[in-house]
Amino acid sequence: MDFTYTLAIIGLPFVTFLLLGLLHNKLSHKLAGIIGSSSLFISFTLSCITAYFYFFKYGKVDGAYQKIEAFNITWLQLTDQLHIDMGILLDPISVMMLMVVTTVSLMVHIYSTGYMHGETGFNRFFSFLSLFSFSMLGLVVANNLFQMYIFWELVGVSSFLLIGYYYEKPSAVAASKKAFITTRFADLGFLVGILLLSFYTGTFDFAEITKTNGNELAMTMPTGTSFLGLSILSWALILIFMGGAGKSAMFPLHIWLPDAMEGPTPVSALIHAATMVVAGVYLVARLFPVYALEAPDALNVVMWVGTFSALFAAIIACTQFDIKRVLAFSTMSQIGYMMLALGVSQYGDHDGLGFMASMFHLTTHAMFKALLFLGAGSIIHAVHSNSMLDMGGLRKYMPITFITFGIAWLAICGFPGLSGFFSKDEILVAAYHHNKVVFYIAVLVAGLTAFYMSRLFFSIFFGKTQHYHHTPHESPASMTIPLIILAIFATFAGYIPFHDLITSDGRPFEAHIDWAIAIPVTLLAFGGMALAFVFYFKPSTMPDKIAASLKGVYTAIYRKFYIDEVYLFVTQKILFNVVSQSIAWFDRHIIDATMDGFATVTNYASESVKELQSGQIQKYGFVFISGVFVFAFILIYVFVY
Amino acid sequence: MIEGIDITHILIVSTCMFFIGVYGFLVRRNLITILMATELILNAVSINFVVLNKFLYPNVLQGYMFSVFIIAIAAAEAAVAIAIIINVYRRYRTINVENVHEMKY
Numbered sequence: 001m002d003f004t005y006t007l008a009i010i011g012l013p014f015v016t017f018l019l020l021g022l023l024h025n026k027l028s029h030k031l032a033g034i035i036g037s038s039s040l041f042i043s044f045t046l047s048c049i050t051a052y053f054y055f056f057k058y059g060k061v062d063g064a065y066q067k068i069e070a071f072n073i074t075w076l077q078l079t080d081q082l083h084i085d086m087g088i089l090l091d092p093i094s095v096m097m098l099m100v101v102t103t104v105s106l107m108v109h110i111y112s113t114g115y116m117h118g119e120t121g122f123n124r125f126f127s128f129l130s131l132f133s134f135s136m137l138g139l140v141v142a143n144n145l146f147q148m149y150i151f152w153e154l155v156g157v158s159s160f161l162l163i164g165y166y167y168e169k170p171s172a173v174a175a176s177k178k179a180f181i182t183t184r185f186a187d188l189g190f191l192v193g194i195l196l197l198s199f200y201t202g203t204f205d206f207a208e209i210t211k212t213n214g215n216e217l218a219m220t221m222p223t224g225t226s227f228l229g230l231s232i233l234s235w236a237l238i239l240i241f242m243g244g245a246g247k248s249a250m251f252p253l254h255i256w257l258p259d260a261m262e263g264p265t266p267v268s269a270l271i272h273a274a275t276m277v278v279a280g281v282y283l284v285a286r287l288f289p290v291y292a293l294e295a296p297d298a299l300n301v302v303m304w305v306g307t308f309s310a311l312f313a314a315i316i317a318c319t320q321f322d323i324k325r326v327l328a329f330s331t332m333s334q335i336g337y338m339m340l341a342l343g344v345s346q347y348g349d350h351d352g353l354g355f356m357a358s359m360f361h362l363t364t365h366a367m368f369k370a371l372l373f374l375g376a377g378s379i380i381h382a383v384h385s386n387s388m389l390d391m392g393g394l395r396k397y398m399p400i401t402f403i404t405f406g407i408a409w410l411a412i413c414g415f416p417g418l419s420g421f422f423s424k425d426e427i428l429v430a431a432y433h434h435n436k437v438v439f440y441i442a443v444l445v446a447g448l449t450a451f452y453m454s455r456l457f458f459s460i461f462f463g464k465t466q467h468y469h470h471t472p473h474e475s476p477a478s479m480t481i482p483l484i485i486l487a488i489f490a491t492f493a494g495y496i497p498f499h500d501l502i503t504s505d506g507r508p509f510e511a512h513i514d515w516a517i518a519i520p521v522t523l524l525a526f527g528g529m530a531l532a533f534v535f536y537f538k539p540s541t542m543p544d545k546i547a548a549s550l551k552g553v554y555t556a557i558y559r560k561f562y563i564d565e566v567y568l569f570v571t572q573k574i575l576f577n578v579v580s581q582s583i584a585w586f587d588r589h590i591i592d593a594t595m596d597g598f599a600t601v602t603n604y605a606s607e608s609v610k611e612l613q614s615g616q617i618q619k620y621g622f623v624f625i626s627g628v629f630v631f632a633f634i635l636i637y638v639f640v641y
Numbered sequence: 642m643i644e645g646i647d648i649t650h651i652l653i654v655s656t657c658m659f660f661i662g663v664y665g666f667l668v669r670r671n672l673i674t675i676l677m678a679t680e681l682i683l684n685a686v687s688i689n690f691v692v693l694n695k696f697l698y699p700n701v702l703q704g705y706m707f708s709v710f711i712i713a714i715a716a717a718e719a720a721v722a723i724a725i726i727i728n729v730y731r732r733y734r735t736i737n738v739e740n741v742h743e744m745k746y
Contacts, residue, residue, distance in 0.1 A: 615745030618675075618738060622667050 001058035003070035006088050009046045009098065010141065012039045013134040020127035029122040033113035036126040040109045040133060044102040047095075054095045055501055065506035067091040067207045069143060081202045089143035089206060092502040093285050093359055097140035100363055101275050103489065104370045105133045107482040108270040111374050114478030115266055115381060125165060125264070132158035136275050140282065144204035145194045148283070152190070152247070155276045156183050162271060163263040175259035182256040186246020193239030196232060210289040212505070215348055217293050230297050237291055237298035241284060241305075248280025249332045250339060251309040255564055257332055261324040261386075265377030268324060273331050273373050274366035281338045281362055288355055288504060292347035303343020307438050310336030312561070314448035318455065319547075319558040322386045323376050326456050327369070330412070333445060334365050340442060341427040344434035345504065352504030353511060354434070357426030360498040364419035367493050368411040371486040375405035378479055379460060382472035388456065393465030397472040400480045402461050404487040409457045411490045413450040414525045419494035421522070422513070426498075428521060429514045446521050450528030458536035648696045651688065659685035672726045672736040679722075680715060687711045 016039040020032055027035070059065045072087035109129060116122050135154035142148035157180075164176030198204050201219055209219060227235060244250075249257035260272050271277070284291060284302055291299045310333045317329035338358045345354025378401045383391055395402040411418040414425075424446060431439040474480065499511035535543045547554045556562065658681050665678030687708040694704025730736050 610746040613746045615742035616739065618667055625663060625667070 001053060003050065003053070003068060003088070003090055005046065006050055006070045006090065006098075006141070009043045009050070009102070010088070010134060010137045012043050013130045013137065015039070017127050017130035017134055020123055020130060024123035024127060027123055029117075032123040032126050033109075036130055037106070037109040037113065039130070040102065040106045043133070043137070044106045047098040047102040050090070051095050051099050054090055055092075059090070059092075059095075063507060065092050065501075069207065070141075072143060082198065082204070084146045084204060085144050086147055087143035088141040090141070092506065093282065094140050096359060096363060096502055097282060098137065100366045101133070101136050101140060104270055104274040104366055104486075105129070105136075107370065107374070107486055108266045111269075111377070111479050111482040112264075112266045114476045115377055116264065117476075121165065125162075128158060128161045128165070129267075129270070132162065132271060132276070136279075139279060143206055145198065145206070145209075146204045148286070149187075149190065149194055152243070152279065153187065155271075155279065156180060156187070156247075159183075159260070159271050159276055162267040163260050165264055165267065166262070169262070172262040175256075175262040179256035179260050182253055183246045186253050187243050189239040189246075190243020193236045193241075193243065196236035196239065200232060200236070206286060210287060212289050212293070212347075215293065217289060231295070233290070234295040234297045237287065237295045238301050240287065241280075241298060241302055244280030244283040245305060246280070247283075248277050248335045248339070249309075250280065250305050250336065251312050252563065254309065254313070254332050255567055258325050258328045258560070261322070261328050265324065265373060265380060268328070269370045269373030269377065272328065273369040277331060277335055278338065278362050278366065281335060281342065281358060284339070284342050285355065285359060288342065288345075289347055291342075292345065292352075292355075292504065299343055299345075301343075302339055303435070303438060306336045306339025306341075306343055307441050308336070309333070310340060310445045311441050311448075312336075314445045314452065315557055316560050317452040318448065319554065321388050323379070323388050323391075323456060323460065324373070324386055326388075326452060327372055327376060330372075330449065330453065331369055333449065334361070334369065334412070337424070337427055337442065337445070338362055338365070340438060341430055344431045344438060346434075348505045349503075349507065350509050350511070352509075353426060353499075354430035355504040356498050356502055356511070357423060357430050359502045360426055360496075361420075361423035363496070363498075364411070364423045364490070364493045367486055368408040368420060368490040371404060371408040371483060371490050372412070374479070374483055374486065375401050375408065378475040378483065379405075381475055381479070383468065388459040390466060391460045392463035393461070394472060395461040396465075398474045400474055400483060404480075404483040405461070406457065407487045408490050409453050412453050413529060414446060414522060416518075416522055417494075419490055419492070421518075422494035425513055425518045425521070426511065428517050432514075432517055443521055443524060447524040447528045450525035451532050454529040454532030455536050458532055462537050464539040648692060651692045655685045655688040655692070658682075658688070670737050670739055672729065672738060675738065676719065676722045676726070680719065683711055683715045683718075 016036055020027065020036060024032070053059070054065075054068070059068065068090040070088040070090050072085050074083050075086050076084040078084065109126075112125065112129065116125055119125065132155060135151050135158055139148055139151035139155060142151060160176045160180040163179050164172050166172045194204070197209070201209055203209065211217070211219065230238075242253075246253040257272060257277070261268055263272070291302070313329040313332035313336060317326050317333065320326045320329060338361050341354040341358035341361065343354070345352055345358070347355075378398065379391065379394060380386060382398060382401075383394070385391070407418070411420040414421045428439065428442055428446070431442050500508040503509060534540070559565070662678045662681030662683075662685060665681065666675055669675050669678060690704040690708045690711070694701070698704070726736055729741055733740060735741075
């Protein structure tokens with residue numbers, strides 16, 4: 001089977017980006033919307049075809065899914081073995097990601113034609129969306145680390161451009177810069193990690209690095225030399241994970257994600273909920289055999305960072321009032337879940353349950369979180385506010401948004417039968433078998449998730465009915481249709497047999513719901529929902545009282561544990577004031593002064609000798625002839641005597 | 642060979658001419674006189690060529706040829722130099738080198 005046509009999946013959005021970007025003054029908004037959406041629709045269709053062919057026709061050889069190189073060109077030949085390629089690698093996770101990215105991107109494109117209607121930068125917005133889709137698709141199909149790094153930066157740029165879409169707003173500009181600088185800082189680690197890994201393995205190629213013979217890597221990895229007690233390989237993988245943590249907003253590199261909500265809501269749904277932020281998870285999953293087989297230390301780091309981030313973000317999400325920020329922290333928490341699942345996983349067969357669960361949760365989360373964000377966008381569109389304090393009783397005005405948002409809410413809470421239930425259960429089972437502490441934290445996070453999502457849901461759609469300036473109305477069909485489609489996905493994505501399709505070693509295994517874990521967790525989730533019901537379903541003073549009684553703690557959580565302040569302190573007070581200022585002093589007074597000194601000395605010297613050039617030819621002649629005499633005497637002295 | 646006149650006598654004469662030329666070149670202020678001084682230098686060299694050729698290598702002609710060249714070039718040089726001097730005079734109304742000093746720092 002020739003998969004070369006997959007080039008079109010990536011190429012089409014790029015062509016669209018160029019077309020819309022270059023002609024953005026000439027095209028009407030309507031045409032731009034149609035071009036953008038239809039090119040994504042073609043990409044989506046091709047992805048579906050690819051997924052069908054890969055999973056059900058040609059991908060499986062001898063009972064295991066193979067890595068298929070659909071396309072490859074050598075871009076830079078560095079040495080005989082080391083070369084940077086541009087190619088397309090199809091394996092279960094990349095095909096899955098193709099599906100996820102094109103689905104969400106298509107929905108967001110259609111939704112944006114309604115949401116961004118009438119904006120002056122409409123065409124710019126669509127060209128950036130296409131640029132993002134291109135970069136993200138290029139990232140997921142990358143067949144080597146370096147290509148991934150290139151597209152990794154490209155999604156960072158697209159994210160920067162889209163967060164700063166409302167560039168007249170200083171807060172949006174600040175947020176885009178913050179996102180870019182934070183992720184760039186993390187990418188420094190990624191780059192160093194890539195260089196370390198490729199230095200020792202001599203290749204960038206994923207297929208070569210992750211190739212296994214049974215339960216061992218085919219390639220010998222450098223585990224001998226060590227630094228601070230960890231092998232070089234562990235360090236390389238931890239540094240690579242640092243890049244992933246930056247993109248996926250893991251603690252402590254998460255600070256950019258809440259601020260990134262300054263971008264238009266469809267952008268938050270596409271980039272900061274469903275696709276780009278899971279790139280870190282995808283990266284770890286890409287190199288998973290190396291993590292699992294050769295560097296369990298690095299995998300432990302992944303696990304603990306994921307677990308901590310999940311808990312940390314879930315706690316903060318309980319106190320936020322901006323609905324998009326609640327969703328942003330929820331995203332961070334859920335991505336922590338995926339990281340945790342990778343961290344508790346091992347390689348091969350049923351031990352790889354965590355890997356499967358992580359990919360499973362990635363897919364279901366992409367669906368319901370995109371739906372939540374798009375629903376939130378629909379609400380913001382109607383109410384013209386981000387704060388849940390300005391909302392309440394909206395179910396009467398916006399029935400479709402209410403129902404679809406409700407489905408997503410139940411899915412993320414883990415309501416039995418909806419997608420989130422299945423994927424979360426797999427993660428918890430995997431955690432239970434590996435590490436009890438992580439398991440209990442994950443269960444706690446599941447309860448917290450149910451609580452804060454229910455708080456959000458009840459505050460928006462129930463609670464006290466606000467007096468709105470103008471009556472909120474349901475969004476246009478271009479916005480509600482994507483909501484309905486995503487609601488269908490969010491409901492049924494849980495029935496996809498992931499354990500047959502996407503596993504750590506490509507071979508299917510048996511997995512089923514572990515009721516001994518599922519039932520208590522579901523009950524806990526119901527408990528969280530019930531608590532939120534009591535607090536927020538009817539107007540109540542209880543939450544305020546509890547918040548008042550926990551004054552210091554509540555404020556600390558509300559201010560996101562002062563992490564932003566810590567960063568500001570470190571950058572402004574320590575880096576800028578102490579380090580940078582002293583370096584600036586050194587630069588100005590030592591480096592510059594040395595250069596100025598050279599110039600001054602040269603100046604004085606030339607002032608004093610320029611009199612020699614008097615313009616009197618006879619003086620020159622005198623000097624010349626004197627010189628001749630001197631040389632003549634020297635020569636006579638040397639040769640004659 | 643010239644009877645009673647040795648090669649050293651002639652070389653002394655040419656050396657004297659040469660240094661008189663150099664001296665004139667360095668101390669005279671009149672451009673025409675400087676030109677004449679350079680002619681003296683050239684002629685001193687010319688004499689050297691002729692004399693050394695005649696006394697040391699009587700069978701070849703290179704030395705004579707060079708002196709002929711020098712005479713021709715000296716003539717051309719005198720023409721150019723006088724043209725320059727006339728232009729200088731037209732511009733500055735003087736041919737004193739101390740007053741012609743624009744080409745300096």
